[in-house]
Structure formats: structure tokens, C-alpha cells
Amino acid sequence: MDANAANLTAQGDVFGNRWEAPFGRASTAFERVLRANGRGFRAGTTLKLEGDDNGAVYVVLSGWLAMSKSLANGARQIVDIVVPGGIIDPSSAQSDICAVQIETLSYARIAVVARAEWMRLSEADASVRRFQAMTTAAALSRMSERMLRLGKASAESRIAYALIELCLRLSAIGGGSGNTYHLPLTQQRLGEYTGLSSVHVCRTIRRLTRGGLIDMSDHMDIVIHDIDVLACIADVDLEVLRRQIIVESTATVL
Template identity: 45%
Template structure:
């Protein structure tokens, strides 16, 4: 299902909630009105943009999970990143008008879709918002670099362990790491597309982690980390350092 980019629905959420950290800078009633007119609701499994489409907006994820992916002509798919609530997504490439990735909703969700010109005006007039967006972009590059290192050089356990540590941090940023329990709305194929493994390899590796007492899986992708130290060791990360790199304070 492809969801046309210009099918906006009106919403009434306060802009200070949608862009955390910007309340100190304030929003005029005019900007609040503009923002509320660009709310987009997405049903599960719909496609917002296809790679190569014209892209005319920057998106703020208010609810739900998005997958950003690329595919080869033969159909092989690689998930580049997941956008979670609180993330800012600019799908365009260097030309500023063409989507460089396909963007799909993995769950029911809601986005704030700001036309580029409106977004540039908002960030230009509000240094706090510009700074926040810059830090969030830096966090995105940091997490992609960490995962790329492991996809390129790590074994299956390292790749999956890193992905789970990253999910734990992003879903539960206030967790102390000792009681991390979360749900990821992914199939094993989608998780494999994220870390460069087949679904069979993902299944076997997760089962091995469970047998070794590192994690527990319940229902469909309900993850409970039982041994966070061993999981971090498999991932090759210092959790606190990773958290500082991929979760900007105040975002």
C-alpha cells in the first residue's frame, strides 16, 4: 500500500510536545497552526515513499516505527535504519528533492510532515530547534556507523547483539541496563535485513543467545535481556558510551 505524501490529516498536538526541547524558544500561533495542518497518519504496512520518488517534506515521528531501506534490482533488500518516535527523518538525497530510501510503516503511526520551506524557516528562526535537529542527525550517523562496522566486520552474534543493545537504548533510554525488556515489531526477515543475515541465521543466533541465558524471547519478538553485560560484550560496546553517542541529551 503506497500512501501519497500529500494526504495530510489535521491534528491538534502541541508543537512543544512534538519537538521536545523547543519550548524554551517558543512557537508563534501562526507556526502552531501551520504545524497542525501537516499531520500524517499511517496504517501498518503502508509505504510513505519509494526510493526515487519526489520528496517534499521533513518528517518527525510522533508514533510508530518506520523502516528506511534500499533494494537492488534483483530484489535484495537492506534496511538502512529504523525511525522511532522522536526521530526526525529527511529522506531526500543531496539534490534535496529525490527520496534516497524507501520509507515504510511497520506499525500504525503518526508523523508531522513539514514542507521543506516551512522546516527551513522554523529552524532558521529558532536556534534551539536547529541545534536539536543537528544533534539528532549526528546521533543517526553515529548509530549507523556502529552498525556498519559490525555488519562489515562482525560475526552473526555481534551483529544481532549490537542491534538489540541499540534497540534497548533507543526504546528505553532511561533504563539502567539491568532490566531491559522491550518489543520490536519486526519479523526475523526484517531483523535480518537490518544486520545482513538470513532469517534462518537470525533464528538460530537468537535461540543460541537464549540457551546461553543472555536473553529471553516471548511471544513474537518480545525481548527480555537477562545478562546485559554478556550482550554488550558480544556486541563489542560500552553501553554508556554508546548511549551518549546515539541518544543526544535533551532530544
């Protein structure tokens, strides 16, 4: 299966607006299923409501998704952001109910795989199971990391962490270039991701840009100038973080 490595397509323009998912070209049953079930969704589409019945697993082929939850007063928290190569299994303990709302942050191509078919695939192929296990572990690490910030870190640290996390994840799949990338998020949504109000996101980003740490132009085209200082503010070790949240070499796993 490693033969697929040569087929990897993980391309992005300068600001990384387009990516191909890090999957091979339909040479395995898994890849054939992805290809057969791929569908396009425009930005802002809601795929699944909280509490919705839950019959499918989603594999992101391109584009960005957000998984979020809301309180009765309408306040929203983005629980995780998923980029190409990610798997979303919306099932909760009793899998007939969905714990999160899922929506596209950009145009996205997604393989919508019926649960039964997903089970068949995963029962039949240990490497699919391994891939799913690694993806899940990465998601758990990300969420733990972000819970720590939500509970204990300052606004500056939360924003710095979010910028770094997304930068690492994007460059792992070939999005953006170096420390330059585009986020398909408004400040409002970045606030929902970091547990801040949009106003305070703005204040904080302003402080970071004035300090020369980052640049932000044209609705979230990000340039990180000094990633070491940013990592220090975010309170992360870049290499350790990468090992915890990045699934290396999707192709060699599958």
C-alpha cells in the same frame, strides 16, 4: 523553553507498544507545526519510494519507521530505524531525489512537514537547528556503528548489537521497561537490519536464548537477562554507546 520539560510525555506499557513523542504541547512554533501536520499511518505503509520526488521532512511522533534500500534482485537492507522523536530528511545531495524507501513498521503518527515550511522553521529558530543537528549526528553515529558490524562482525555480534541499540534508544524515550521491550519487527526484517538471512537470525536468536542471555516470546517481546555479556558479544561499551547515539533531553534542546 525548558518549561516544556514538565510536559514531556514518554510513556509505554510493559512491552512498550505505545509511545508519545518527546515533544511539548504546542507552545512553540515548532510544536504547533508538528501538531498541525500530524497524521496517522497504519503499519506497513510506504511513505516514500527510492527515487521518489522529495518534498517533505518527517518528524516521528509515535511508532516506528524503517529507511531501507534494495538491490535489483530484491535484496533489502534497512539503513536505519527511526523511533519517536526522530527526524527523517529524505533528501539526498540534489534534494529532488530520495535515496531511501521509508515505511512504517507499526502504526505511527508522523508530522509531514513540507520542505519549504521546514526551512522557514529552521531558519527562524536556532534551537530547531540545534535539535536537527543533534538528531543527524546521532543517526550518523548509529549508522557508523552498524556499518562496522555489517562489514566486520559475526552474526551473533550483529544481533546482540541490534538488540542493545534498540533497547537503549527505546529506554531513552520511555519505551519498554528496564531491559524488557517489544520490537515491531519480524525476524525477516531484523535480518534486513543486520544483513543476515531470516533463517540465520532465527538460529542466532535461538543460541542467545538457549544461553540464557535473552528471552524472546510472542513475536519479538524481548527480555535482556544479562546485558553485560550481551554488550560484550556486541563489542560495545554501553555508556559510550549511549552518549554517541542518544539525543538526551529533547525538551531542553528545543
